[in-house]
Amino acid sequence: MPFESLASRLQNVFGKLRSKGKLSEDDVNDALREVRLALLEADVNFKVVKDFIAKIRERAVGQEVMKSFTPGMVVVDIVNKELTALMGGTQSKLARSNRPPTVIMMAGLQGAGKTTSTGKLAKLLIKENHRPLLVAADIYRPAAIKQLQVLGEQVQAPVFSLGDQVSPVEIAKQGLEHAKEHGNDYVIIDTAGRLNIDEALMEELKSIRAEVKPDEILLVIDSMAGQEAVNVAQSFHEQLELTGVILTKLDSDTRGGAALSVKAVTGLPIKYAMTGEKLDAMEPFHPDRMASRILGMGDMLSLIEKAQESIDAEKAKEMERKMRTAEFTFEDFLEQMEQVKKLGPIDQILGMLPGAGKMKGLQNVKVDEKQIDRVQAIVRSMTKQEKQKPEIINASRRQRIAKGSGTTVADVNRLLKQFEEMRKMMKQLSSMMGPKGMKNLKSLKGKMGRRFPF
Amino acid sequence: MNTVMGLIDELRAEVKKRRIENPQELQPILSEKLIALLRGDEDAGLKYADTGITVFLFVGVNGVGKTTTIGKLAHRLKSEGKKVMLAAGDTFRAGAIEQLEQWGQRVGVDVIKQESGSDPAAVMYDAIHAAKSRGVDVLLCDTAGRLQNKTNLMEELNKIYRVIRREIPDAPHEALLVLDATMGQNALQQAKLFGDKTGLSGLVLTKLDSTAKGGIVIAIRQELDLPVKFVGLGEKMDDLQPFDSEQFVGALFTKWAAENEAE
Numbered sequence: 001m002p003f004e005s006l007a008s009r010l011q012n013v014f015g016k017l018r019s020k021g022k023l024s025e026d027d028v029n030d031a032l033r034e035v036r037l038a039l040l041e042a043d044v045n046f047k048v049v050k051d052f053i054a055k056i057r058e059r060a061v062g063q064e065v066m067k068s069f070t071p072g073m074v075v076v077d078i079v080n081k082e083l084t085a086l087m088g089g090t091q092s093k094l095a096r097s098n099r100p101p102t103v104i105m106m107a108g109l110q111g112a113g114k115t116t117s118t119g120k121l122a123k124l125l126i127k128e129n130h131r132p133l134l135v136a137a138d139i140y141r142p143a144a145i146k147q148l149q150v151l152g153e154q155v156q157a158p159v160f161s162l163g164d165q166v167s168p169v170e171i172a173k174q175g176l177e178h179a180k181e182h183g184n185d186y187v188i189i190d191t192a193g194r195l196n197i198d199e200a201l202m203e204e205l206k207s208i209r210a211e212v213k214p215d216e217i218l219l220v221i222d223s224m225a226g227q228e229a230v231n232v233a234q235s236f237h238e239q240l241e242l243t244g245v246i247l248t249k250l251d252s253d254t255r256g257g258a259a260l261s262v263k264a265v266t267g268l269p270i271k272y273a274m275t276g277e278k279l280d281a282m283e284p285f286h287p288d289r290m291a292s293r294i295l296g297m298g299d300m301l302s303l304i305e306k307a308q309e310s311i312d313a314e315k316a317k318e319m320e321r322k323m324r325t326a327e328f329t330f331e332d333f334l335e336q337m338e339q340v341k342k343l344g345p346i347d348q349i350l351g352m353l354p355g356a357g358k359m360k361g362l363q364n365v366k367v368d369e370k371q372i373d374r375v376q377a378i379v380r381s382m383t384k385q386e387k388q389k390p391e392i393i394n395a396s397r398r399q400r401i402a403k404g405s406g407t408t409v410a411d412v413n414r415l416l417k418q419f420e421e422m423r424k425m426m427k428q429l430s431s432m433m434g435p436k437g438m439k440n441l442k443s444l445k446g447k448m449g450r451r452f453p454f
Numbered sequence: 455m456n457t458v459m460g461l462i463d464e465l466r467a468e469v470k471k472r473r474i475e476n477p478q479e480l481q482p483i484l485s486e487k488l489i490a491l492l493r494g495d496e497d498a499g500l501k502y503a504d505t506g507i508t509v510f511l512f513v514g515v516n517g518v519g520k521t522t523t524i525g526k527l528a529h530r531l532k533s534e535g536k537k538v539m540l541a542a543g544d545t546f547r548a549g550a551i552e553q554l555e556q557w558g559q560r561v562g563v564d565v566i567k568q569e570s571g572s573d574p575a576a577v578m579y580d581a582i583h584a585a586k587s588r589g590v591d592v593l594l595c596d597t598a599g600r601l602q603n604k605t606n607l608m609e610e611l612n613k614i615y616r617v618i619r620r621e622i623p624d625a626p627h628e629a630l631l632v633l634d635a636t637m638g639q640n641a642l643q644q645a646k647l648f649g650d651k652t653g654l655s656g657l658v659l660t661k662l663d664s665t666a667k668g669g670i671v672i673a674i675r676q677e678l679d680l681p682v683k684f685v686g687l688g689e690k691m692d693d694l695q696p697f698d699s700e701q702f703v704g705a706l707f708t709k710w711a712a713e714n715e716a717e
Contacts, residue, residue, distance in 0.1 A: 041639070043638045043639055109636065109661070109664065110517070110519065110661060110689075111516070111517025111518055111519055111634060111661075112517060113516065113517055115548075115549075116547075116548075119548070140689065141522075141553070141689070142525075142552070142553045142556035142557055142560070143549040143550070143551075143552035143553035143555070143556055144549065144553075145549075146548075146549040146552040146553075147547070147548045147549025147550070147552075147553070148548075148549070149549075150548035150549055150570075151548050154548070195661070195663065195664045195665075196664075196665070197664065197665055222517065222634075222636070222637075224515065224637055224638065224640045224641075225634075225636045225637060225638060226636065226637060226638020226639065226640075226666075226670070227638065228636045228638075228664075228665065228666040228667075229636065229638075231665060232636070232664075232665070235665075248517075249515070249516060249517075249601060251601060251603075251604075252515065252601040252602070252603060252640065253601070253602065253603040253640070253643060254638075254640045257638075258638060277546070277604075370606070
């Protein structure tokens with residue numbers, strides 16, 4: 001999860017506040033001191049922290065909080081709003097030119113992830129039915145062009161290249177022409193990584209900018225970068241007039257404080273965040289959602305969007321009916337797992353659930369995606385009949401299933417048992433929906449704490 | 455953080471002992487302390503095998519400059535008269551194998567590779583056998599960049615390490631973590647977790663030609679006792695230099711001074 005350690009520290013602080021019925025000024029001050037330390041340790045720029053705390057204090061010590069019945073919640077709410085504002089307030093969308101193609105230029109230090117971001121952005125645009133053209137203007141790093149070409153192939157976007165003997169300015173210019181001729185509505189120019197103090201190379205970017213007049217100049221920033229990130233961003237901004245930022249490697253265990261400061265210091269909106277190695281692991285950056293994730297309030301909106309994108313509504317309905325009537329079979333189970341897998345890495349999904357960060361045992365859970373594959377293998381090794389009526393699976397059948405799936409009988413047993421429990425739970429859940437209602441809730445509680453069925 | 459606290463305590467003691475009153479006199483003492491800390495007791499040179507092939511393994515997160523460092527080190531070793539071979543262990547990132555191959559051509563050394571997407575441990579196995587049969591002195595092993603909190607990828611790295619150890623028991627003779635000078639506090643965490651999987655023996659600090667100072671290596675030296683072996687100062691073949699603690703600390707202070715003046 002992004003900003004993990006910062007999140008857990010902040011959540012601890014506010015956990016203490018929430019439990020109090022009354023808040024004195026001292027309580028608020030203590031909490032704010034902790035928040036300050038947490039932010040500083042996360043590499044957030046010193047000045048940014050100072051302003052941030054001052055703003056919160058001003059609002060939190062005011063009348064509204066003290067009079068409220070739930071003062072702790074009000075403070076958290078204030079922090080949430082300020083944190084959102086710190087990261088840019090509302091989502092900043094990618095520019096779209098009135099006269100296509102829209103030209104996007106990528107810039108950044110070496111190794112920030114420009115080329116990968118270019119590929120991922122193209123994938124995102126294609127998903128929205130655009131036709132991006134990728135322009136390979138990194139002529140310095142060995143095989144940079146090849147890398148872009150491979151990415152282009154993977155996301156099925158055309159790549160424009162003139163080899164590494166032509167100047168990047170010329171490549172950008174001809175790339176734009178090429179896009180106009182071929183009806184591409186977006187042009188993404190991948191440039192070579194460079195240091196902000198390298199005058200010759202910065203001059204080159206300026207020439208490209210003058211030549212193709214990009215609608216967006218995006219600075220790609222590694223979220224593991226330290227305090228230096230802010231200086232780099234500022235320097236790039238002064239020289240190039242950037243329009244936005246892409247944060248990469250946000251799936252690391254970085255505290256990401258520098259990333260938090262960039263908006264505050266340069267005023268540049270964060271447009272996208274990278275959350276994984278795979279090509280679809282790029283999300284539009286929503287400051288409000290990220291703030292509530294950091295504060296442990298979950299991000300149901302993103303989760304719902306993800307679900308809508310990848311889960312078939314018809315199937316979901318049918319599944320829900322089956323769960324209610326406890327007709328749930330191993331076939332359905334298999335299908336459900338496929339759908340869950342489509343949502344993305346499980347630990348990321350968990351990070352979006354409210355309070356999941358605090359649930360016991362979930363905190364350090366490292367979900368092994370392979371485990372899911374193993375469970376799938378076991379289920380696939382069952383006959384049709386066995387899937388529908390797991391009761392008939394006797395010892396010899398178990399042995400066969402274990403052999404067929406390359407697992408042990410113990411693994412098969414465990415799965416069968418978990419499946420049985422899951423079915424029981426579903427029955428209880430469905431009776432809970434019925435008239436008898438809440439009575440069963442208690443008996444359920446004990447079972448919720450157990451492991452996932454896979 | 456701990457390192458800073460410790461240093462300040464020591465500095466305070468020193469101030470008392472030497473009865474220093476002028477704050478400007480502090481800087482040389484601090485430099486002295488930092489240099490001593492970074493230098494450590496042992497020699498920061500590279501460790502080679504007594505006989506047979508020497509294997510160096512390069513690890514790190516994405517985009518720190520592993521492949522570039524290997525290219526530069528290959529050039530350096532070759533000009534010392536050693537026979538060098540490269541192993542293209544980054545089978546994941548698009549274009550990574552080609553990038554290493556181009557370095558191989560540039561420097562004039564062989565590169566052992568497999569298809570993109572193949573098992574990196576298998577590449578290492580092949581490379582070690584090829585190196586043995588071709589009488590290579592030093593084998594430089596590239597790996598794919600990975601974030602230290604990705605358990606599966608770290609296990610994959612551990613497998614690479616195990617395969618190398620199985621083939622040559624005292625290899626890798628150096629397991630070097632490549633760090634980007636612009637990296638923040640997170641670098642310490644990287645050093646810890648990569649160390650768990652590959653038994654690190656040292657660091658390479660890249661992109662030191664930027665405005666970043668790379669001060670985190672002081673903390674890493676202090677807490678994990680990992681010396682910096684090389685620094686990367688640019689993108690050309692010759693831009694890799696042995697780490698010089700005096701120079702590093704000197705640069706640390708000049709960059710600070712420049713910043714203070716600017717402010």
